Amino acid sequence: GENPQKPLLCASFQKLVFDIPVFHPLVDPVSGELDVRRAFTKWRRNHNHIWQVLMYARTVFYKINTTEPLNPEAAVLYEKDVQLFKSKVVDSVKLCNSHLFDQPKIDDPYAISFSPWNPAVHDEAKERMFTYKRRPEDHHKGTQVSGLSWVKPGSTQPFSKEDNPPQS
Numbered sequence: 001g002e003n004p005q006k007p008l009l010c011a012s013f014q015k016l017v018f019d020i021p022v023f024h025p026l027v028d029p030v031s032g033e034l035d036v037r038r039a040f041t042k043w044r045r046n047h048n049h050i051w052q053v054l055m056y057a058r059t060v061f062y063k064i065n066t067t068e069p070l071n072p073e074a075a076v077l078y079e080k081d082v083q084l085f086k087s088k089v090v091d092s093v094k095l096c097n098s099h100l101f102d103q104p105k106i107d108d109p110y111a112i113s114f115s116p117w118n119p120a121v122h123d124e125a126k127e128r129m130f131t132y133k134r135r136p137e138d139h140h141k142g143t144q145v146s147g148l149s150w151v152k153p154g155s156t157q158p159f160s161k162e163d164n165p166p167q168s
Helices: 050-062 072-080 082-098 119-131 136-141
Strands: none
Touching: 072 082
């Protein structure tokens, strides 16, 4: 049957939107949307994964690309006045940090959100992440252990899944 909890990550194309637009040539200064289409010209559901989008997002902050920018001001400043560019980036980071614990602006149960450290909630998850041991039979499989890449809604346990998986 159809899974009503099916993540939006299986849509025809993915979006990565910063609630507070960051100052970057590839981030739209109004909508906060990162241009992911340049990395994923065609999204293939069974081939592309959200972790690839997140790795791309990480990369654009280390390797600034000013070609066909969504934020022309950021692109021009990066090329012509790097000190002013850096100053605007610092201001942007300060603004983002001041809103770090705000709830996402969209109603999406899979949206990434942050909360202040709460030992009652986070210590167990942290401990499990740092003490996870691979089973001997998994050593030959490379780095992917379980194949799961989500967190069950309402849980802080990585690689968790629904108690009743959808029947296919």
